Amino acid sequence: NAGRGAAGMQWIPSSSSEKHIQLFENELSEAGDYDDPFILGCVSPYDQAEAATIVPAASALDCSPGMFTSIEKVQNETALLESKCDTCPLDTFSMSNSRNLQCMTCPAGSTTEGEIGSTYCVQMELNLLSPGVLVMGYIFVALSWCFSLGYFVWIYRNKEHPVVSMGQIEFLTLFCLGTFISSSSIIALGGEALVSEDNTMASRSCQAIPFLYSCGWVLMYSSLTAKSYRLFKVLQNSRDRIKRVEVRAKDMYYIVAVPILLVLVILVAWQLTDPIVYERRELSRDLNPITGVLTISSVGLCTNVQWKFLGPLIAVHVLLAVVTNIILWKVRDVRDRYQEQRVVAMASIYICELLLLGVPILFAVRDSSDARYIVLAGVVFLTDTGSLSLVFIPKIMYQRERAGSLTIFRKRRQMNFTSVPRKNMNPSERSVVTLEIAPPEKNLSVIEEVSNEIEKG
Numbered sequence: 001n002a003g004r005g006a007a008g009m010q011w012i013p014s015s016s017s018e019k020h021i022q023l024f025e026n027e028l029s030e031a032g033d034y035d036d037p038f039i040l041g042c043v044s045p046y047d048q049a050e051a052a053t054i055v056p057a058a059s060a061l062d063c064s065p066g067m068f069t070s071i072e073k074v075q076n077e078t079a080l081l082e083s084k085c086d087t088c089p090l091d092t093f094s095m096s097n098s099r100n101l102q103c104m105t106c107p108a109g110s111t112t113e114g115e116i117g118s119t120y121c122v123q124m125e126l127n128l129l130s131p132g133v134l135v136m137g138y139i140f141v142a143l144s145w146c147f148s149l150g151y152f153v154w155i156y157r158n159k160e161h162p163v164v165s166m167g168q169i170e171f172l173t174l175f176c177l178g179t180f181i182s183s184s185s186i187i188a189l190g191g192e193a194l195v196s197e198d199n200t201m202a203s204r205s206c207q208a209i210p211f212l213y214s215c216g217w218v219l220m221y222s223s224l225t226a227k228s229y230r231l232f233k234v235l236q237n238s239r240d241r242i243k244r245v246e247v248r249a250k251d252m253y254y255i256v257a258v259p260i261l262l263v264l265v266i267l268v269a270w271q272l273t274d275p276i277v278y279e280r281r282e283l284s285r286d287l288n289p290i291t292g293v294l295t296i297s298s299v300g301l302c303t304n305v306q307w308k309f310l311g312p313l314i315a316v317h318v319l320l321a322v323v324t325n326i327i328l329w330k331v332r333d334v335r336d337r338y339q340e341q342r343v344v345a346m347a348s349i350y351i352c353e354l355l356l357l358g359v360p361i362l363f364a365v366r367d368s369s370d371a372r373y374i375v376l377a378g379v380v381f382l383t384d385t386g387s388l389s390l391v392f393i394p395k396i397m398y399q400r401e402r403a404g405s406l407t408i409f410r411k412r413r414q415m416n417f418t419s420v421p422r423k424n425m426n427p428s429e430r431s432v433v434t435l436e437i438a439p440p441e442k443n444l445s446v447i448e449e450v451s452n453e454i455e456k457g
Contacts, residue, residue, distance in 0.1 A: 061085075062097040066117040069099050087117035095119055095292050110293050120287060125297040126280075127369045128192055137186050137373065140381040144183035147385050151392045152176045163399045171227035174256060175220050175391065179384040182216025185209050186377045192300050192369075195280055202278035206302035210276075211267055213380065214313055218259045220387060221320045224344055226255040228327040235331060259320055263313065270309040279303045283367055299367055321348055343390040350386050354379050 063069055063085035070086040077084065088094055088103035091112050095104075106112060106121035113122050155172050158164045164172075191205025230252045270276075283297040328344055358379040365371035 065119040068103045093118045120292050120294045123295045127299045133370045137377045141186045144384050148176045148180040168227040171223040174223035178216045178219030183384050185212035199278045206276045222256040222259045225324040226252040347387045347390045
């Protein structure tokens with residue numbers, strides 16, 4: 001196209017000469033391979049100078065995938081047989097060899113991820129939590145907090161009632177606090193990050209989950225263990241002796257503190273040595289040959305969960321639950337309104353059932369962010385609210401009964417409850433459990449009969 005001088009052969013537009021059209025179309029059609037709008041003709045120097053540039057150049061090479069024919073190169077570069085191709089710019093692509101004058105634009109929602117010369121566009125399926133699922137999780141948290149705060153208010157509004165005072169206010173309060181902390185882990189479950197975003201905050205959310213759930217759960221069960229052991233110690237020291245036995249709440253706080261400290265040591269060691277991090281795991285790649293869009297499906301997960309730390313945490317939880325149920329079994333003779341043997345046993349079975357159902361489902365839906373979040377948030381919510389209800393609803397029912405018997409034991413033996421004056425006492429002495437063992441020579445059958453009549457109203 002850039003030739004000058006003597007007449008020579010040149011590709012020219014078919015519309016430039018009717019004579020050339022008729023001549024060369026006949027010749028090429030006989031050959032059976034004429035499908036080009038340009039014809040090869042003998043052009044005079046004058047015609048060569050006036051001829052328009054053919055784009056793309058008929059003798060130029062096809063452009064490779066990820067490239068296009070550049071008009072600027074055709075017009076400005078002199079070499080006829082040299083490639084006139086250039087790379088596709090951002091967010092455009094070319095899938096195959098071609099002489100196209102421009103690359104195709106990426107469909108909506110896809111990009112070339114900042115690359116030029118791309119042969120396809122990328123569309124990310126991040127499997128993020130849907131807004132509706134997140135709202136459901138926040139509703140779970142709000143309901144659980146309302147339960148915890150509601151029962152907390154009930155405790156202090158009825159702290160003078162024998163059912164509440166014998167239930168040991170300090171440890172019932174710690175139980176409510178434990179469920180409050182445990183339910184907060186549902187908020188941390190919603191931490192996410194996009195592919196291009198910094199995942200620091202999402203990793204911190206992952207690291208907060210075991211802290212919140214483990215500390216809350218251990219606080220729940222250790223408070224039940226402490227209050228049950230306190231009652232057990234009173235009964236154990238008072239058998240066969242006619243004396244007043246006092247066990248203060250502060251003497252039992254170590255039962256709560258030791259498991260909490262043990263769990264914190266494990267969690268801090270985990271955090272310092274090999275913490276949990278948030279990562280995106282690729283699930284699949286699917287290239288659509290028609291649209292040229294490569295769909296990459298990924299899911300965000302909390303990874304680096306080390307069994308050398310998770311195992312001891314689970315062991316502490318299981319051991320605490322077993323010890324609590326053993327102690328409660330030893331005080332099973334005390335009436336249900338003053339101890340939680342039955343309800344804690346029911347709560348333990350209830351939690352085991354939730355885990356037996358939840359863990360297999362969790363493995364089945366681990367690649368779906370929404371389903372995984374629903375399962376985990378549901379297990380935490382049902383565990384906390386179920387445990388709260390099993391412990392407090394019976395107490396509320398007993399507290400609302402008329403008069404109610406002040407007998408402590410069921411029908412095997414009787415023990416009278418004596419309130420201790422609460423004025424001029426410091427807070428650690430206000431819930432002293434004071435029991436007076438009835439002497440054996442008294443007519444216990446009469447006491448039992450009267451107590452039963454009082455219970456009947």
